[in-house]
Amino acid sequence: MSSPLLTYQQSLVYEGDTTLAGWREDARRLRSLDLRAERLRRQWLWTNVAVGLVLAFAIFIVIANEDLPRGARSVVLGFPATLLVIGLIRHATVKRLDVENRRYELVDALLGLLARDMAKDATFFIRLDLLPPTHESKARVRSERDGWNISAYTDPWLTLRGRLLDDSRFSLTVRDHLQLRKRWKKTARGKLKHKEKRREGLSASLKVRPDEARLGTLRARGEALPRPKLPEAAQVEGLRLDEDAVVLEGYLRGRWAAAPGGVGEAEVSALDFLTASFVGVYRLIPQRRR
Amino acid sequence: MVLDPTAGGCGERAGFLFPHPCEGEGVARCDDCGKAVCVDHRHGADGRDLCTTCARKLPDAATRFGGHPLFLAAPWYVSGPSTGDPHDFTESDGASTLTEGDEAFENDLGAS
Numbered sequence: 001m002s003s004p005l006l007t008y009q010q011s012l013v014y015e016g017d018t019t020l021a022g023w024r025e026d027a028r029r030l031r032s033l034d035l036r037a038e039r040l041r042r043q044w045l046w047t048n049v050a051v052g053l054v055l056a057f058a059i060f061i062v063i064a065n066e067d068l069p070r071g072a073r074s075v076v077l078g079f080p081a082t083l084l085v086i087g088l089i090r091h092a093t094v095k096r097l098d099v100e101n102r103r104y105e106l107v108d109a110l111l112g113l114l115a116r117d118m119a120k121d122a123t124f125f126i127r128l129d130l131l132p133p134t135h136e137s138k139a140r141v142r143s144e145r146d147g148w149n150i151s152a153y154t155d156p157w158l159t160l161r162g163r164l165l166d167d168s169r170f171s172l173t174v175r176d177h178l179q180l181r182k183r184w185k186k187t188a189r190g191k192l193k194h195k196e197k198r199r200e201g202l203s204a205s206l207k208v209r210p211d212e213a214r215l216g217t218l219r220a221r222g223e224a225l226p227r228p229k230l231p232e233a234a235q236v237e238g239l240r241l242d243e244d245a246v247v248l249e250g251y252l253r254g255r256w257a258a259a260p261g262g263v264g265e266a267e268v269s270a271l272d273f274l275t276a277s278f279v280g281v282y283r284l285i286p287q288r289r290r
Numbered sequence: 291m292v293l294d295p296t297a298g299g300c301g302e303r304a305g306f307l308f309p310h311p312c313e314g315e316g317v318a319r320c321d322d323c324g325k326a327v328c329v330d331h332r333h334g335a336d337g338r339d340l341c342t343t344c345a346r347k348l349p350d351a352a353t354r355f356g357g358h359p360l361f362l363a364a365p366w367y368v369s370g371p372s373t374g375d376p377h378d379f380t381e382s383d384g385a386s387t388l389t390e391g392d393e394a395f396e397n398d399l400g401a402s
Contacts, residue, residue, distance in 0.1 A: 113359045116306040117329075118312070165310045260357055275362050282307040 004126070005029060011053065014128040018270035020115050023126065027108045031117075034104075037097035044091035051087055055080040099180045103157060105258035109271050109272070110160075114278075117164045124162030129155070133176045145278040147185070153178040166288045168210040172274070177201040202252040202270055208281045209245040210288075218246070228280020248281050300328035304342035304360050320344055331360070 004016030005026045058076045062068060068076070072153065103224070107128055118124075133155045141152040158174035179199040184192050209215075218241060227236045230250055238249035256270040300316050302325060303309040314328025320341035333345040333355060342360045344353060355361040 113306050113362070116359060117310065164307070165305070166308055185330060278307060279362060287308050 003130075008099070008130075009033070012096070012130045014126065014130065017125050019121060019123050020111065020118065023108075023111060027289045028105055029102050031101075034098060034099050034101060037094045040094040041091065041098050044094060045089055048084060048087040048091060049086045050091075051080055055084055100132075102256070102258040103130060104128065106270050107158060107160070109258055109260070110274055113275060114162070114164070114170075117166070118162065119165060122163060124160065127159040128160075129157040131155075131157075133157075133178050134180070148181045148183045151180045151182075166210070168208055168214075168285070170209075170278075171207040175203045175276070177203060183216050188222065200255045202256050204248075204250050204252075204274060204277055205278045205280055206248045206250075206274075207242075207245045207289075208285065210285050214286045214288060215244065219286065225284055228276065228283065230276045230280065231269065231272045234273045234276070246281050246284055248277055250277050274280075298326050300331055301325040301342045302327050302343065304331060304346075306359055307361065333358075350391035 002016070003022060003026055004014045004018060006032070008014045014026070014030065055077070058080050062073050062076055096101055107126070132155055134151075135155075138153045138155040139151060140154045141150070143150045151212055153176070155176040155178070156173055158172070160172040161170070163169050177200065182195045183195050185195055187193055210218075225239050225241060225246070228241055228248065230236060231252075234250055234252045235255055236248065237251050238247070240247050250273065252268055252270060252273045254268045256273075257267040258269075260269050260271045260275070291338050298316050300312040300314040302312055302320075312328055312331060314330055316326030317329055318327055318339045319325065320327055321338040322340055322344040325341050325343075327339070327341045331342045333340045333342065334356065335348060340348075345355060346361065348354060351361065366392060
């Protein structure tokens with residue numbers, strides 16, 4: 001089985017079938033690539049600032065010395081300018097590889113939980129999209145109102161499909177929702193100020209397909225499915241018994257973090273949300289005797 | 291960690307979502323029920339080794355083991371009923387930016 005990591009650096013999408021051991025190894029390399037990109041990005045940023053200052057100084061020298069020969073002018077200006085262009089290109093290249101840590105951290109933590117109920121050599125499908133949430137391909141709505149430029153993005157960045165030890169199959173799709181509002185506003189003093197606001201959320205659609213016998217038991221109950229309890233910032237948006245699966249759709253309001261429980265200020269835990277979703281659905285499904 | 295060479299295979303069945311046989315090697319015995327437990331299913335409580343099943347029965351299990359993966363499915367895990375506006379950000383969120391009554395968000399420049 002070839003590693004989905006092989007194509008990752010071109011596409012920033014980690015996609016394919018893998019095992020728990022394969023994922024752990026790839027997650028370690030993903031983290032390492034990301035940390036390297038973060039370090040290089042900082043380095044190139046400061047290098048570019050330094051070269052920019054040198055270029056500004058060179059421009060000053062050239063302006064102050066009008067009698068400088070043309071060849072010398074080219075060297076004094078051309079050298080730092082070329083370095084700056086190279087630096088900007090390098091910065092843009094590594095910036096692209098500097099991805100959101102929280103995404104692969106969340107997947108890693110979730111798989112750590114699910115691994116307890118999966119066979120050690122179980123394979124599963126994963127599609128982990130690490131392109132930025134504001135990537136052009138994820139833009140959904142652009143509009144303008146009262147001077148605000150409004151952009152809405154929907155980013156289905158995670159798909160996970162696998163089988164658990166009780167022979168049930170699960171399929172999880174996670175989407176980021178982001179709304180950005182930007183405007184230029186003239187202050188009382190006549191200065192132009194740029195304002196930006198954002199609303200964020202995370203939605204998850206979890207489908208669990210147990211074996212036919214347990215599904216039959218669930219159907220035979222014939223009553224409305226009791227709504228699972230989700231963390232405070234989350235909301236059940238839909239719960240239904242499809243022909244072959246239990247489907248739970250939930251929404252988590254706010255800026256999310258991967259860590260469970262005690263996350264930073266103004267952040268909500270996506271791991272708690274996804275954990276509660278899985279637990280909630282499994283409370284509905286009759287357990288199989290083994 | 292004190293290994294118990296007589297423990298044998300892990301006898302605990304607790305999982306994250308549902309119980310199932312454990313493939314781990316026993317490293318100790320539960321001080322309450324005597325069951326052999328592996329590293330994952332062994333929980334220390336006041337100097338005693340407990341299996342997951344016995345640890346879940348402790349009156350203060352929620353505070354002791356609340357963040358542990360094997361305890362997340364316990365009834366006391368869920369924080370409470372869901373609250374909030376289900377339509378805060380849904381498929382129609384593009385339209386919701388045009389909803390009347392959202393003027394405070396539109397005009398409040400202080401919180402960017």
